Amino acid sequence: MNTDKTMSSVLSLKDIVQIKGERLVLDHLSIDLHPGELIALLGPNGAGKSSLLEIAAGLGASHQGEISFGNVLLHHMSAAQRSQRIGFLPQRGEIAWPLDVITFVGLGRLPHQGRFTSQRSEADHHAIAAALEETGVEMMHDRGVDTLSGGELSRVLLARVLAGEPEWLMLDEPMTGLDPGHQFELCDLLRKLTSDGKGIIVTLHDLSLAAHLADRIILLNEGKLIADGTPREVLTASRIHEVYGVACDVQDSSSAGLSLTLRPEHRAKVFSS
Amino acid sequence: MKYFLSQKKLIAMLSAVVTILGIVSLASGRVWIGPEQWLSLDSLSQTLMWDLRLPRTLLGLMVGASLGLCGAALQGFTRNPLADPALLGISAMAALGAILSIYLGLSGLEPWVLAAAAITGAFVGIVLLILLSGLAHTITSFILVGVILQTLASAGVALTLSMSDNPWASDEIINWLLGSLQDRSWEDFLFALPGVLIGSACILLTRPALDALSLGEIGARALGVNLRNTQWLLALGVGLVSGSCVAATGEIGFVGFIVPHLLRPLVGNLPSKLLIPSAFAGGAMVLAADIAVRFSPGAQELKLGVAMTLIGAPFFLMLLLKMRRQSA
Structure with a gap:
């Protein structure tokens, strides 16, 4: 359990460079990310959004530069510590088996459980229940994830991340495939989480949605930082x-x-x- | 609505089935020796029970459990319901290892050499599988690499056969390829046991990682899973378990593929919950098949491995067609 509910840590990326093959994917990026503001990462396809998000979550392929999480370097943290503090939602979240919703959301507790066993504690059950409630999916807890509609699934995916009680949420294109109604619904949920003090970064393709949703927009193109500021400043x-x-x-x-x-x-x- | 069972209930039910099949397996053979006679056996029946039927039953149980466990673990790791040690060429590589050790005359040196050779073969097989299919496990790439391994192992076996000038060797080699529980001794069981136990422990340690892999590779890493360690732990486990089994009984296919598939809906589809029930059910399936083989008219000719394939192949085809319909 995350006992100090005050504020999450500041995440600073310094001079991040990533090269894949011959291609410069990320070109000397330095960004400070503060919790409590909803940050949207924008840019055309191949701009480096997902690569940057993965690196910020400590999951990126080899790269140069430093990421500090509060006052520790991200690469000095163990995988367990990192995964307890940073929740990550991969693009087009793969779900290999038709698990029911509560089991699927429970996977988010793995960072808090033993390395080789998966016994659930009181805290685990509590966090799972809280995540289901927060995202409004308690009613469908026994349905298979393969039977959910796109809007329901997006909330269940988010519930899985929330069940881990991370300080930071990094969501790679959580809005893709949602109709405008469900997009706004998810926006409201993200806003609420932000005001609770969580750090949130989302990658988006829809500029209007980013303008509506984000407090801060980071615009990338060809691995370079093009602009960083409020939607009015950037767009x-x-x-x-x-x-x-x-x-x-x-x-x-x-x-x-x-x-x-x-x-x-x-x-x-x-x-x- | 779901109708899956609690882990405890399922395991209790499966243990009951295994116990009944165990009793039937001990009782059946050319002479039926029912449990009511077990306390008053004459010396001939005693020998029959103790030296032939008990090791055969235990071996069947162990091999079936091992195959079920390996299949469930491989399916969880690859997120692919078609994965199975035999189907992916791992058993064939183990058989190649065993056969090479016979051909080279190494197996005669020490009784454990054959098992070690089979384990080495299985380990090489699974490592090649992981390396060649890369970490991008698409169903196609995995099955393709499995086919390549299978073909390679068969070619290796054929080559060994044709180079072997000892007619006995060829006979023995054929026995490996058509897995069987016939005429197995305590020695076969005891030499396989340590590898199976250690390997199973390695496999069971990957449980949380297998669950995390339901979210794909990056999803699993985000949950703190070290994929490389998981991969090596699983390779070691599956190598030890399936190699030891092949050394004891030869290749028995399809158990590791059918059993997890049938049980998956009953455990709510979670990979970690599938492992132990699959071991029980695998044991039950091999025992049942072995009993059936003993009662079949051509019992002398029909090998267990052949019988399993006759049952398994249509099942595989059915599943493939079902998957195709779903993706269409």
Whole structure:
């Protein structure tokens, strides 16, 4: 159990470089990530979002640079410590077997259980129940994960991460495949977790959704940090055009917030160049 | 709604089945010796029971349990319901190891050499399997590498056969390929036992990792699992267990593939919960098949390994068709 409910640790990435084969995937990135703000990691396909997220979670392939978690270096932490403090949701979360929801969510407790046995303690049962309740999936606890709709599944996936009671949640494209209603529902849940003091980073493809959801946006392109700031600061028409190769109208109103309208005609340039 | 059983209930039921089959297996043979006669046996029946039927029964139980356990563990590790030590060529590699030791005359030196050679073969097999299929276990890559290993091992066996000038050697080699429990002694059982016990312990240690792997590789690593350690622990375990079994009885296929598949829904699909019930059910299945073989009309000719394959192959085909329908 995470006894001090005050604040999670600050995560700082210093001078991260990752090279895969001949390709420079991440190019000298330095970012400080603070808990309590909802951070969206944006960028076109291949920009390095997932690679950066994996590295920040301590799961990345070989790279240079340093990641400190509070006052310890991430690579000095044991796998068990790291996995207790950082919850990670892989892209298109694979579930190999048709487990029922409560068993699946229970897998999130593995970092807190023995290395070679999986006896559940009181704390485990409590955390699983809390995660089911927080995500509103208690009602479906005995259903198979293979029978869930996309919206239900996304909440169950998040419940699995929450069951581990991590300080940080790193979610790789949690919104993909969700309709707008379910996207907003998940946004509300993430906002609530942020206000509880959890650190949250999500990678997203939907710029409007990022503008709606995030306190802070980190925009990557070809492994470089392009912009880092509030949605208003980062999501400008010229920058979106530069990074994504699409024209965009950005309207900023105090009532509706930032609204983005993408126009596809410029997309052809990306392919012809 | 789900209707799976608690682990305890399932194991209690399976132990009851195993006990009954054990009794039937001890009683059956060319002469039926029912339990009511066990306390007043004449010396001939005593020898028959003690030197032939008891080791045969224990060996069948052990081999079946081992195959069930290995199959369940391999299926959990690869997230692939088709994985099985025999199907993936691991047993064939163990047989090749055993046969090479016979051909080279090493097996005559010390009684344990043959088991060690089979274990080495199985270990080489599973290591090759893991290395060649990479950590990207798609069903196709795993099965393909398994087919390659199987073919390679068969070629090795055929080569050994054709080079062997001793007619006895060929006979013995054929016995390996068609697994059997016939005429096994205490020695066969006792030489296999340590490898099976140590290997099973290694396999059981991977339980939390197998559960975590339900989330895929990166998901498992995010839960703190060290995949490399898991992989080596499992390779060592499966190598020891399936190598020891092949050394004792030759190749018996499909048990490790059918048993976990049938039990999976009953344990709620969680890989860790599948291991021990699969061991019990594997023991029961091999005992049942061996009893059936003893009662079959051509008992002298029909080998247990052949019988298992006759049952297993259609089952495999059925599962394959079902998977194809699901993915279509």
